[in-house]
Amino acid sequence: MSGETIASDARRPSEPGPSAGGGPRGTRRRPAAPERAERASRRARLREAAWGYAFVGPALVLFGVMGVYTIVYGFLLSFAEWNGFWPQWNWVGLDNYADLLWRSPVHAPAVREAGVNTLWVMIAVPLLTVAISFPLAVILNSARRMSGLLRSVYFLPYVTTGIAVYFAWQYILEPNGAINLLLRSVGLGSLEQPQGFLGNPDTALPTMIVVMVWSSVPVAMLLYLTGLQALDNSLLEAAQLDGAGWWRTQLSVVWPLLRPITAVIVLLNLRDSLQGFQVFLIMTNGGPGNSTNVLGLETYRLAFLSELAPTLGLASALGWLLFLAALVVAIVNQRALRRVG
Amino acid sequence: MGAVALRRPRRFTRRGRTLGGAFALTTVLAACGGGGQGSDDPNQLEMWTFKQSHVAGLEVAAEMFEEETGISVRVQAFTPDDAYNTKVAASARTNDLPDVLEVHANGSDFSFGGAGLLEDLSDEVTEEWTAPFLPTVAQEGTVTRQYYEQSLAPGAATVGIEEGQRYSVPFTVGTFGIVYANKERLAQAGYTEPPTTWEEFIEMLDAVGREFPENGGVTIGMKVPSTGLEWMLQPMAYGQLGPDAYPELFSEDESANWASPAGVTALETFGQITPYWTPGTGIMAIDEADLSFANGESSFVVGGTFTLAFLAENGFDPDNILTFPIPPPEHGAMEQTDLKPFALTGLSVVREGGNQEAALEWVRFLARDDVARGFAQRALDLPPNDLGENPEEAVGPLLGSMAASLGESEDAYHAGDTSYKPNGYDGADVGAVLAEFTPLERADAEDTGRALARLINSYWAESRR
Incomplete structure (x- = not known):
């Protein structure tokens, strides 16, 4: 489905009809057009959001590693004795x-x-x-x-x-x-x-x-x-x-x-x-x-x-x-x- | 309102995704350094040093080693020492250390070894291995009772070592407190022989200063403040006070430490050098001071046996150098200051490296007489090997004469001995106090003696805390 189709579906006025999958005897019916449009629109939004996160993700990971991790690491280190080589820190409190x-x-x-x-x-x-x-x-x-x-x-x-x-x-x-x-x-x-x-x-x-x-x-x-x-x-x-x-x-x-x-x-x-x-x-x-x-x-x-x-x-x-x-x-x-x- | 055209983002192909994933994984793994310690190639070793002047000599030795064993050695230098230590620390955390490290003997080898980075070589290094070495340095790199006890003190850098362990094998030996003088200028000022007393040294400085008012001074890298203290004042004070009274200068005993009459007298004697410093000495780094001498801006520089290599590397003609140890004062306890050689650097094998056998073979190869002498001549640094009756023949005239001037007697000054200093003692801070006296002239000898005693007492107090 092309982008244009999604957009046109989304703009179509809502049509009367049963809700999705809800026939009188539970028979499966094709969802109504507005419902399809809404789903398609939601999928598009999700996809767009996913791409956004994908682009922001590396920066967030980088910040997590270089920023948050080092800040927390440095803060904890200020309560320890260490020379950079010892396998473990020696905790000394304040x-x-x-x-x-x-x-x-x-x-x-x-x-x-x-x-x-x-x-x-x-x-x-x-x-x-x-x-x-x-x-x-x-x-x-x-x-x-x-x-x-x-x-x-x-x-x-x-x-x-x-x-x-x-x-x-x-x-x-x-x-x-x-x-x-x-x-x-x-x-x-x-x-x-x-x-x-x-x-x-x-x-x-x-x-x-x-x-x-x-x-x-x-x-x-x-x-x-x-x-x-x-x-x-x-x-x-x-x-x-x-x-x-x-x-x-x-x-x-x-x-x-x-x-x-x-x-x-x-x-x-x-x-x-x-x-x-x-x-x-x-x-x-x-x-x-x-x-x-x-x-x-x-x-x-x-x-x-x-x-x-x-x-x-x-x-x-x-x-x-x-x-x-x-x-x-x-x-x-x-x-x-x-x-x- | 017109239709908003939404374009579906282009999908990556399966191959693209696979390649992308592989690239990301490789990058992460590479960043984590998952390759293990040392070289991955069984026929290749990696070695790191913090001495640029050692690289050429090591590379020549490596060629010989490859011819004999088929194992190549890649030597890399990281300078200065602090950057080297940081590099080792970072590489240890990513499991990316080389096979062999050059280390400060009885210093960083114990720090690295105590932290579990180095192999304990006590079972490997046999008497046969150390047979070519001078007997006084053969055991250096081994944890003695004294080093072990020092490691137990709070704030010690060598935590984790055990008595009897060996974390390095001596590679270069030497000492501090050696004066390098410009032979031509000395001759022009009427001196062809080294001074035998401190007073003669001061007279020499005075004569050369008068002959060369612009560049006749003496310099030392006092930007690292410990140099003035450890390379000049200490050997002079040892000559003045002798082996029994000298260590007391660093004690808490007010009647014998720097604040005492003996301490103040030592400072006053040392202060005679003040008018002869090359301008700016107080702010010169060690290399800058050496360069000042090499470039002719100073006529004397004080360093160690290792200084010769730097001077030669920077174009100073070794034949134009006269070297002598810091001499004792005329009526001092010692008639002459013999400087005892000790291991300055050692070679360590990294723990859990892939090529341990080859690494040990390489370290042992470097201890061989012919290899050590070849290295010494190229690097202009003294090996731990016994150079025999005629060291000039073994390693060349200048290095040989320096080797011959080092003393082996019981009373020789041992610059590497720190047993009389408190744990946590920081030579840089103590040296900064001395710098206020000379060359800065902001305090007199009595005030400086009191300030030195106060600071050293604080280290004793800290070590008991």
């Missing part, structure tokens, strides 16, 4: 959480130190990102010439960010790197860092923050630019008619109107600051000393750099603590977003 938070004389201080560094990153990266990307977006939005080129240039860090760029930063920041050379050549030799900007514990974390901000500004700027272009011009004109100058308009009209975007940017950067570790792993490995060790990196160290010690459970527990922190940040941010919205 010990891993207690060890990380206060109990272990080895792990708790390391987590606290990493927590303080992470906090600095969480404060500095979103603030600096907003402080740089908002004015940049305003300037780019008002540029009349070469605005496309400028946008591309400013967006470049985002499309090139990756391991190679972090290595490039490392070379730029090393003792004989471009930044020291530049400082020397412009007569600012006193600002040079003989051990390199990453080799001095006083400059290492601020330098890492600068690199993170450099990576995050493009997206933030793009979001602000989108917001600026969606602004109702009549509001800006009204402000100007009321006598507001350029600064006043930006601070009292544009900035408040873009607050929801600011909230999104802050949230994204908070999340990256809290959970990100790749840049630290590649550029400093937490050093010098432990001056750039952050919680994300500490988690990675516990999981993969602990000389086969059974610390995978600790790593998992720290991961879940980070998740809880991210959840709190998201809730606070959502509340703030609602208020400004």
Whole structure:
């Protein structure tokens, strides 16, 4: 039966007649046309649904395996001691959480130190990102010439960010790197860092923050630019008619109107600051000393750099603590977003 | 409203369904790695190593092995060590390990063995097998009473091992605490002989630094903070304090550990090196530090016997290298620091592999004198074999001189001995505290001594918990 037939059957008005198989003496009779049409229609719907499930199925299985399974596995692991090789986990209850938070004389201080560094990153990266990307977006939005080129240039860090760029930063920041050379050549030799900007514990974390901000500004700027272009011009004109100058308009009209975007940017950067570790792993490995060790990196160290010690459970527990922190940040941010919205 | 044209989806043919099903099944089975451990081919072995510099030497040995036995060996390297461990862990879970693994002797071999991944070789490895080895390393890879007791402590990585089991056979030996110096620059600064005391070493650094202000410094891969501690401070402190007082540095005894006057003196002596670090040493990885030396950006690099291979691999002329152990301070307990060789890596046979007999034959083949010497010359790494009276003849001049400089005496410093350290001791964390003292200069010797003692005490406390 072709599709057209099914469709035409389905549209046919209902005909009077006995119900299916229900003759006076129970004799089998052919079902009436509307009934046939309804069955055919149901079959078609079922078939269509089956195909839908068939297409969605692989994604669901993938999510089940890669998502649900790993989440549950990771959560259970946070209550166990395991090194990745033992045939069985050693259940320790909440010990891993207690060890990380206060109990272990080895792990708790390391987590606290990493927590303080992470906090600095969480404060500095979103603030600096907003402080740089908002004015940049305003300037780019008002540029009349070469605005496309400028946008591309400013967006470049985002499309090139990756391991190679972090290595490039490392070379730029090393003792004989471009930044020291530049400082020397412009007569600012006193600002040079003989051990390199990453080799001095006083400059290492601020330098890492600068690199993170450099990576995050493009997206933030793009979001602000989108917001600026969606602004109702009549509001800006009204402000100007009321006598507001350029600064006043930006601070009292544009900035408040873009607050929801600011909230999104802050949230994204908070999340990256809290959970990100790749840049630290590649550029400093937490050093010098432990001056750039952050919680994300500490988690990675516990999981993969602990000389086969059974610390995978600790790593998992720290991961879940980070998740809880991210959840709190998201809730606070959502509340703030609602208020400004 | 016009008729809505519903098209019946095209059915797959029976053949299509069959092929699709077979493909899906194959994919799932392949993902699950149902093939079993090791190579499926009885005439082929698979071996993994975490040392890229060992691959060429192993491949030459494999060719000889194939000529003699008809069994080919496929060697694969996975680096660095952490990636290798992760690879082994993942492959163990999918039943996809090779036949033979190169492992850290008395380290990852016990971790893997305790977890049931490796074959216990204690019945296989006979005295005849280990006869060509140095007597001091012949038994390494075997679980001693001390290793067994350490495995019982909470948080130990070697849970499951039993005393007397053997999970690896020594493959390369050596030690840490070896200084590699640029011979030409040393000569230009007026030095042709290695220093015999720490003070002479500092003088040498000073002279070379004055001659080469841009690149005359010393470096080490302190991005892995344990290197400064284990490859430099420890051998120097051993030379200063001697075999009895040195282990006490890691004890909880305030009168003898790092916080004690002896500990602080050792730190102060070590701190003399601070002005001579190559800029950026605090943030250099081990390979980066070695490359800094190979590229001429530093005139000294501190490593282990294994560093030579990396330097040669990266184009540094081995004839332009002068090597010497970290020397003891002038009025120290030891007149000279002998470094005791120990097994750095071993060879393990994977449990329940399909080609166990062939795997054992291959491991035994590699222990043969002629094969081991050939491998050493190509890989520039020392074998566990006794190289005789004249090691230079056996494995070449540089490797031979390094072998000759290693000591066998009772009082020789044994860098691989961890018996005096608490379980759960993490050299990286302890090294990070030392880095605050030198090269970072953020703490003085007394504060550093106290911080080291505090951290090491926390490991003792943790091990008793």
